[in-house]
Amino acid sequence: MSSAAAAFLSSRAAASSPGPSLRSSPTSSATLLHRRHGRLPSSPLSAPAALPEAAVAALASRFPATLAWGDAALAQLALPDPTSAGLAGSLPDASALADLATRAATAVASDITLLASGQMDLGAAFRLLALGYCFLSRPAPFQTFVDFFVLSPLAEGPLRKKWTPSDFVIREKLGGGNYGVTYEAVAGGVGGTRGGGTGKGMALTEDEKRRRVVLKRVGEKRGSQDVRADLLSRGTIARGVAETAVVEGYMNRKVSRNPGAARRCARFRGSFTAQETTGNFTKGSQWLVWDFESDSTLSDALQGNLGAFPECVSDIMLRKRVPEAWDEEKRDHEVIKIIMRQILEGLKALHALGIVHRDVKPENLLLTSRGDIKLIDFGASTDLSTGINFNPEYGMLDPRYSPPEQLVLPERTPRPPPPLVGAFTAPLVWLIGAPDRFDSFSAGVVMLQCAVPGLRSIQNQRAFVNELSRADYDVKAWRAGNTPAARGDFSLLDRNDGAGWELVCLLMGKRSERTQRGRLSVEAALRHRYFRSK
Numbered sequence: 001m002s003s004a005a006a007a008f009l010s011s012r013a014a015a016s017s018p019g020p021s022l023r024s025s026p027t028s029s030a031t032l033l034h035r036r037h038g039r040l041p042s043s044p045l046s047a048p049a050a051l052p053e054a055a056v057a058a059l060a061s062r063f064p065a066t067l068a069w070g071d072a073a074l075a076q077l078a079l080p081d082p083t084s085a086g087l088a089g090s091l092p093d094a095s096a097l098a099d100l101a102t103r104a105a106t107a108v109a110s111d112i113t114l115l116a117s118g119q120m121d122l123g124a125a126f127r128l129l130a131l132g133y134c135f136l137s138r139p140a141p142f143q144t145f146v147d148f149f150v151l152s153p154l155a156e157g158p159l160r161k162k163w164t165p166s167d168f169v170i171r172e173k174l175g176g177g178n179y180g181v182t183y184e185a186v187a188g189g190v191g192g193t194r195g196g197g198t199g200k201g202m203a204l205t206e207d208e209k210r211r212r213v214v215l216k217r218v219g220e221k222r223g224s225q226d227v228r229a230d231l232l233s234r235g236t237i238a239r240g241v242a243e244t245a246v247v248e249g250y251m252n253r254k255v256s257r258n259p260g261a262a263r264r265c266a267r268f269r270g271s272f273t274a275q276e277t278t279g280n281f282t283k284g285s286q287w288l289v290w291d292f293e294s295d296s297t298l299s300d301a302l303q304g305n306l307g308a309f310p311e312c313v314s315d316i317m318l319r320k321r322v323p324e325a326w327d328e329e330k331r332d333h334e335v336i337k338i339i340m341r342q343i344l345e346g347l348k349a350l351h352a353l354g355i356v357h358r359d360v361k362p363e364n365l366l367l368t369s370r371g372d373i374k375l376i377d378f379g380a381s382t383d384l385s386t387g388i389n390f391n392p393e394y395g396m397l398d399p400r401y402s403p404p405e406q407l408v409l410p411e412r413t414p415r416p417p418p419p420l421v422g423a424f425t426a427p428l429v430w431l432i433g434a435p436d437r438f439d440s441f442s443a444g445v446v447m448l449q450c451a452v453p454g455l456r457s458i459q460n461q462r463a464f465v466n467e468l469s470r471a472d473y474d475v476k477a478w479r480a481g482n483t484p485a486a487r488g489d490f491s492l493l494d495r496n497d498g499a500g501w502e503l504v505c506l507l508m509g510k511r512s513e514r515t516q517r518g519r520l521s522v523e524a525a526l527r528h529r530y531f532r533s534k
Contacts, residue, residue, distance in 0.1 A: 137427035139354030139385040144423035148386055151257050163272035163289060165281035168215060174295050179244050179379050180218040184292065187211045212292035213269065217285055218245035233418060237391040244379045245286045247389045251355060251378035252288065258353055264346035266366060266376045267291040294369060299362035302449060302456045310335040316371035333492055336450045341531060342373040343443055347522045351436040354385025354426050356408050360442035361401045382408060384435055385426040387416025400465055403441035404473040405511055409433040434516040443522060444507030451500060454488030475508045496533035503530040
């Protein structure tokens with residue numbers, strides 16, 4: 001890694017506890033709202049309402065008789081709406097939860113005993129299959145249920161951190177786009193500057209560096225018409241800045257509650273609405289808060305802002321352990337392999353929660369001084385375990401990284417049911433529709449950019465998109481066509497009998513309209529021979 005690149009990253013990293021900078025730019029905020037037959041029309045918006053109790057009762061009444069051991073306890077649960085204000089008083093009754101757990105454990109132990117003895121009846125077999133479906137399928141219905149109806153109300157109620165503008169001193173603007181503006185700030189003040197003020201250009205002590213955060217101003221709250229009542233209680237896609245802010249906050253909070261995904265994404269600290277105007281904080285403005293990790297993204301590295309890529313990040317990615325026997329090509333191969341593994345592992349963790357990112361691109365991949373690649377910007381994401389921010393007729397995307405189908409699921413897909421029902425049907429939707437393949441394509445484009453120097457510039461990137469479209473999105477035909485963008489250096493992909501090129505082709509393959517297959521999932525991609533290659 002060049003000394004300039006090292007200084008660039010280290011100067012922006014927290015002294016001992018790094019967290020993210022979500023830098024936006026005109027390019028990084030290019031997420032578009034798209035419909036096959038036109039743009040999404042504007043419409044009036046309003047505030048969240050409670051999940052209908054009738055829907056909960058109706059679902060509970062339809063549980064099979066063989067699951068009677070859980071019916072009574074389930075009926076006792078007063079399931080709250082995670083978006084309502086009075087969460088603390090509407091949490092599920094602890095004794096009912098304990099009773100349900102006890103009954104379930106007793107029934108499972110009995111069924112396993114019957115299975116071991118070869119005396120299992122149909123009811124026991126059904127219960128074990130139901131248990132496996134709820135706990136082991138993807139996304140796991142039980143995990144979604146607990147997260148949405150138990151952990152979310154707790155996090156938004158008694159456990160929620162109450163931020164105010166007076167908690168922060170804004171130092172500088174990091175970037176801005178269509179859906180928000182990001183700032184570097186310090187929690188607790190800088191020097192003699194009180195919270196809510198501005199500390200631009202002020203030198204920071206080591207303690208102040210550790211307290212740095214990223215603030216993202218995501219919209220104004222102008223009244224009850226800004227956010228529709230059903231935005232977080234049934235399947236519908238966000239419209240406008242205010243609703244996108246609600247969705248991004250929801251996605252970040254869900255990710256932060258799941259350790260496997262949280263360590264692959266920017267560390268989220270919470271959100272708040274300014275109640276008065278002070279400094280950069282205007283009354284009614286909505287803000288999201290993350291720990292500060294870096295204000296550099298993979299896009300900065302690819303565009304040469306940190307030096308020649310991938311050499312500029314080789315030290316942090318390889319932990320400064322580069323064997324003398326390695327030549328330059330071998331080093332670059334290993335660096336890109338580490339970057340891609342981290343991207344795919346992050347997406348795998350999101351997909352396990354039922355979340356499809358829908359905006360995977362270098363601008364949304366944070367690069368830290370520790371060599372971590374972290375996913376950021378969840379405003380376009382959809383949670384297919386609850387149906388939040390999903391509509392089968394619309395899609396949010398960046399055309400530079402979007403697959404040709406443009407939608408995560410076919411247009412014929414029914415609108416999602418309320419979250420409670422959606423949690424238990426999500427594995428079937430995932431199995432039939434394979435929505436995760438949307439992110440696979442984007443990851444393939446990122447890998448192509450990392451490995452082929454001629455595709456890293458914005459100009460050549462746009463030429464590539466046009467050429468790929470003319471080749472009917474057949475990446476093999478595109479390369480064979482010897483078009484200007486296809487005349488680059490593919491040596492890093494052609495190593496080891498073309499392992500890297502094979503993986504790119506599998507990630508960017510065309511999906512069958514009938515089976516939704518034909519493109520590799522990120523989980524399968526991590527098992528590809530490319531990651532075992534030398």
